[in-house]
Amino acid sequence: MGGFGTWGQQLGLVMLGGALGAALRFIIGDAMWRQFGSSFPWGTLTANLIGAFAIGYIAVWLQTRGSAAVYWRAFAVVGIIGGLTTFSSMMLEAVLLVRNGRGWVMPTYIGISLVAGFALVWLGARLAEASAAR
Numbered sequence: 001m002g003g004f005g006t007w008g009q010q011l012g013l014v015m016l017g018g019a020l021g022a023a024l025r026f027i028i029g030d031a032m033w034r035q036f037g038s039s040f041p042w043g044t045l046t047a048n049l050i051g052a053f054a055i056g057y058i059a060v061w062l063q064t065r066g067s068a069a070v071y072w073r074a075f076a077v078v079g080i081i082g083g084l085t086t087f088s089s090m091m092l093e094a095v096l097l098v099r100n101g102r103g104w105v106m107p108t109y110i111g112i113s114l115v116a117g118f119a120l121v122w123l124g125a126r127l128a129e130a131s132a133a134r
Contacts (some may be wrong), residue, residue, distance in 0.1 A: 010074035025084050036066015040105060041093040045085050045113055051085035052117035056124025066133055 029043030
């Protein structure tokens with residue numbers, strides 16, 4: 001029963017974090033749409049880049065959480081960041097760019113997402129390591 005209790009607690013944290021992450025994604029997407037319009041998927045790009053930085057930072061931060069790390073991972077990484085980041089939406093938007101006659105934008109969008117996403121995961125991890133060293 002103890003194993004199920006731990007699993008059930010983690011599931012609850014994933015669900016709570018997922019709701020928060022999805023709400024953040026909606027807020028970010030709406031703000032970007034209002035600010036920049038719909039000619040480029042700024043909301044998905046922004047959500048993915050924020051998530052990339054956050055997951056890099058949190059992955060390193062979790063190393064100092066001991067036995068609580070499993071719960072923080074469930075809530076923050078799987079839940080919040082999983083609900084926030086939107087790879088499948090990014091791929092759909094790439095297809096829609098092509099189908100809507102803006103295929104020339106698609107490689108730029110995917111390129112920025114991948115390169116900047118990788119760089120932000122790396123930066124988040126380095127900042128977390130620097131914070132832990134103090």
